[in-house]
Amino acid sequence: MNILAVSTSQKHPSVALMLGDRLYTFVDESGSQHSVALTNAVDLIMTETNASYCTLDCLAVDVGPGSFTGVRIGIAFINALAYSLNKKVIPVSSLRALRCLAENRNSKVLTALDARNGNGYYALFDGGKTVVEPSPCVLGEIAPLADECDGVLGDCFMRSDVFTAEHILAEACLSADSAADCAAAMYLRPSQAERLKKPD
Secondary structure (H helix, E strand, C coil): CEEEEEECCCCCCEEEEEECCEEEEEECCCCCCHHHHHHHHHHHHHHHCCCCHHHCCEEEEECCCCCHHHHHHHHHHHHHHHHHHCCEEEEECHHHHHHCCCCCCCCCEEEEEEEECCEEEEEEEECCEEEEEEEEEEHHHHHHHHHHCCEEEECCCCCCCCCCHHHHHHHHHHCHHHCECCCCCCCCCCCHHHHHCCCC
């Protein structure tokens, strides 16, 4: 299977390309804006591998949670590319991508991302199955749960784990049945602008 995957929810945008049994990855640490860095990264990896967009079977994208603007940039890019190529898109949550960093993905794993001010997002996996779907949380309230797990991954609870498009691609391969015509951002709670908006 040939899949192009991108991730833009974190500080450094990344791209991964699977061509049959070969995997190519690139992480852009130039500091350029995500919109510029992502386009350049995709062009670079497609050019250096001599890959053709027409030979792609599908596309995969990180749908968050993560950087609000970053997530939208990645999704807009992949949706536009999928539309032009008439390809399907596999949406992958950042919290699922983090699971790929576990030493044993079949163990009980908690993935958590910091949303600041004591808030966060988390998901729980056990035996390779999803126990708790990606959800918003108060970090202090799920701390006891972290103590019960075999592994904790993310940027909470003294962790600083970073995933890339390679992990998005790995999860996409496991959830190809979720492919759709387009992807939508995983907004687990209203944006700050929506929360501060005064009622009419």
